[in-house]
Amino acid sequence: MPVNRGAHPEDPGLFGDDQRGRLRAAVRDLSWLRTRGYSGDSAPELVGNRYQLKRRQRDAVARSSCSDADRAHRLQGRLPPDAIAGQELHLDGFNVLITIEAMLGGAYTFVGRDAAYRDVDPVQGTYRIAHQTAPALRHLADTLQALRPARVTWHLDRSVSNVGRVADRIADLSAEAERPWTLTAHAG
Template sequence: MSSETRHRGAHSNDAELFSRDKLPVLKQAVADLSWLLSRGYARPSGLKLVGDRYSLIERQRVAVGRAACADANLVRRQHHHSPAKQIQGRRVCIDGFNLLVTLETLLGGGVLLLCRDGCVRDMSSVHGSYHAVAETDRAILMAAEYLQALEIRSAHWLLDSPVSNSGRLAQRLRDLAEERRWPWTVETVLSPDAVLKQTKEAIVITSDAIILDHAQAWYNLAAEIIVHSPTPFSWLMDLRS
């Protein structure tokens, strides 16, 4: 992949929107939205109620929406989460864009959200197009280091084939795996979500809420990397109550 000068960093007004003094309001908004979701409110209407109440602008509302979840979803996700000691010798299936974009955001100095369910989610989005950034290879190497420490048997990466440049990223993952002798396979599929929701014989690595509400077993790799990272460049907003 060609060298890139772009980064998956903060937006121009993030320093104001996600400053330390905004944290109490954002945390309360997440708690309120989670309360509404637990009582059957639809996410769009609940988010509008909470956003209007606290006068949140759109980007703050996106953060609150990603961080909140209903009580039932929280309990299910906790129940199906696999601790690190259960990963050893197992096969894992990785939601590729989900993991790498979060790690790219970490390395690029963008906003990260520690959400109610313990997952770390970024504020980026991949809508039909993905472009490698300056930190892409570092993100892959960071993931590889943690996967090796977990002593997994093998890793199967899934990338969205409709997303532009997914083929290039898949080849980069294959090249690095061959060069470093990592036990990885890489596949581009129409819908990784559909595949991962039905995965039963491998542990799923993702922070995608839709997948987590169906996965039989999952591991919170991005959060483990980010929360325990010794590096000082993460902008992590803890939005848990």
């Protein structure tokens, strides 16, 4: 049975207007620590404790933060939409799909320091088809068609449960519209 990839009931209180300043300060502090080489769990724990963040707030801050070097590298690799036409495009399938599903479901999404959109709930070994999966795939297909890449390669982590179901849905959509898509499943 499909799940709903929507907002968590506590999210309005955790991410409302009154929380934004505190969350931005936490992202700034965690990014500062990461820039200075602090990695692993200690830096997010320190910042989360400093700002008295709840678990979902900590996850959002961790996913929105990055070192200055990582930020520069990621921003340098960005292309404007019109530069994708005729190029080969690689997608991190689960991250892209789940973020679109979350947006369609009304979940909170965040723009990180690197300008990437992220949801709060990363895949951690388990993926379940959601009510938003089919519409998300259609939106992605329409967007990819408008961008006109020469080839699209979907990278899926084979260690994530239900990878076969997702791959089948992507393959069906690709065949339906005769899109030049390739699926690769690799160890995460």
